[in-house]
Amino acid sequence: MRYIGLDIGDGESAVALLEENSVIEPVIQPIDGTGSIISVVGMAGTEVRVGEKALLDRKVVHLRSRFKSRYLNSLDAEKDIERFAFGIKKALEKDDPELFGKDTYVTVGCPAGWKQTDRERYADIMRKAGFGNVHIVSESRAAFFYARYAQGLNVAPELLNKTTLVVDIGSSTTDFAYIINGRESDIGTFGDVSLGGGLIEACMLKKALHRSPDREQIEAVFNESTSWKNRCEIVARRLKEQYFLSEEHWRTTPCVASETIYYDEPVKLRFELNDDIMADIISTPLPELNGTTFLECLSDLLRHASNCTKDNPPLLVILTGGASRMGFFQKACQEEFPNAQIIICPEPEYSIAKGLAYAGRVDKQLEDFYTDIDEYLRGNEIPNLVNESLEWLTVPMASVLSGRIINDVALDALDKWRDGEIRTIEDMEAPIRKGTEALLKNLDEVEGVKPVVNEWCRRLFLKLQPRIDDICHAHNVDRTSMTLNAVHSMDGPDKLNLRLEARFFSSINYIVTAGLSAALCGGGSVALIFEGIWGLLIGAIIGLVVAFLGKGAVNKAVNRLDMPKTLRKLVGGSLRRSLSGNKQRKAIEEELIKTMRKEEFTDRLVKDISSSLEQQIVEMARSVEMPIVQ
Secondary structure, three states: OEEEEEEEOOOEEEEEEEEOOOOOOOEEOOEOOEOEEEOEEEEEOOEEEEHHHHHHOOOOEEEEEOOOOOOOOOHHHHHHHHHHHHHHHHHHHHHOOOOOOOOEEEEEEEOOOOOHHHHHHHHHHHHHOOOOOOEEEEHHHHHHHHHHHOOOOOOOHHHHOOOEEEEEEOOOOEEEEEEEOOEEEEEEEEEEOOOOOHHHHHHHHHHHHHHOOOHHHHHHHHHHOHHHHHHHHHHHHHHHHHHHHOOOHHHOOOEEEEEEEOOOOOEEEEEEEOHHHHHHHHOOOOHHHOOOOHHHHHHHHHHHHHHHOOOOOOOEEEEEOHHHHOHHHHHHHHHHOOOOEEEEOOOHHHHHHHHHHHHHHHHHHHHHHHHHHHHHHHOOHHHHHHHHOHHHHHHHHHHHHHHHHHHHHHHHHHHHHHOOOOOOOHHHHHHHHHHHHHHHHOHHHOOOHHHHHHHHHHHHHHHHHHHHHHHHHHOOEOHHHHOOOOEOOOOOOOEOOHHHHHHHHHHHHHHHHHHHHHHHOOOOOOOHHHHOHHHHHHHHHHHHHHHHHOHHHHHHOHHHOOOOHHHHHHHHHHHHHHHOOHHHHHHHHHHHHHHHOOHHHHHHHHHHHHHHHHHHHHHHHHOOOOOEOO
8 A cells, every 4th residue: 555645735735655664654645756845736738747847837827826726715626726736736746646545544734723624625626636545634633643653853752742722824824733642632633724835926026016017017927927927926835935944044145036927028026035024914904804914813823722732831832834944934833832842844835845745644544443343233242241351340240239239228127027017027027128129229339240341341341351462463553542441540450441341341330230129029920039049038037936936836927926015126136147148049040040031131241341341442433533553
């Protein structure tokens, strides 16, 4: 599989290629002999021209630039983008005809501020240009991937796994990606779809035109020929880039450029930049920004990003995009995030394309990972293992519950009978039944139940984990993101994943309560009230009383006898000790195990626990978006 990252910028564009198992950075693909090309497109007859060829070929008509910034507001921009993308594809295929074969995964960048509908429409444009089933990824997310995997930045991995803010400023937009623990946060990606370096270039052109003695003549040309206006804007862009590459140098050396416009007659337009001119440009109210200045809009946007991330401020701020070289932009970021380490991409014109290639490889691995997880969940492996593990739950659960039923329910009823609060032994039936039902309905609060469930989960997870680990290994997914097994707690012994534990308790609580309560109340084909647990308890008490009073008293129906209080006190202690004995507890335990082994109980338990577990595995799988092992 080959992964292509296509970064179509408003000012410049680039393409990067990453091989499936490559350990080196994505390789920038030359387009007509150059790494990044100017984002301009035109027509020479029926042929599409892009980049320098479009700019320098005087036969080219309908020269268009800055089409990406017009995309949201102009249908004409869609055709320009389609032609430009088509031209890039054709230029690349000249060098490698098989570049866009069936084993190629193409990822195209877009501003973070674009809505889903805008992204889908953009993907349609790319498909029309011949790129097939393309995948759209926010450019700020791509910048994070570049920072994570690129070797040139030398960013400490532990820093990238903390809070990171990526700021991507291009020709038309400024985008942010907020990353926590290697994953995009709930805030995710956001930005401004109108603030970009292209505004500075447009302002440079206006000021150059205002200073020109041939202003009226040039304005007339621009009104008739959009191509010449685009060419002059590109001259301004190149001068701006040259200026910001070394602002210190241009403080003592004139930074100038010019373009000769050949229309009715040649006329020259001169551009100039220095500190004062740039300060004036970024402090001039712009209609594109609703009358605010570039600097004010930038400050507001950075302040908004700071407010969005104030609960967990970024420790690392990564600056990328062609306009990230602007000194005042870097200074504004440092001032807004004084406690963060500021990293500037060394080749911002290539970083997004490379990041998109990385994103493509990660996303394809995730797609394959999700497919395997889905196939695993559709099979019977989880229900079978849950079913096989039920003995680890039912036997110890019955042991705990038998003790609790005797100690928390039966003995309490016996004490009330001894104290005269309950009239006869037979009258103990109702409070024992009611107390047992109440006990089961709050199963997770019963002493001794949680350790049983935790141990069962632990043993079950140990059975399930190897298959999940195999899937993670096959797709280079970090296995710690998919761990079911107990996780170490610094506070004491190992503790289970609490989210899973809560789900298991919810299902077990419902099923055990429903199943045993029905059995105790005579539901279905079982009548434990008279045949099972309650019968055992009442039978034991009656037997103990008969043994104490003698067989002659049985004829007077001891179980319905309203005994004197003194007699109850006399036999109460002996009855309590005998009822607490191991024999009685063992008999109740066996009845509980018999009930929990019934098919209607096990089927419901397997179904509900498997469903809860599968849902949790899906949630964990969806959360592994970023931490892919490379």
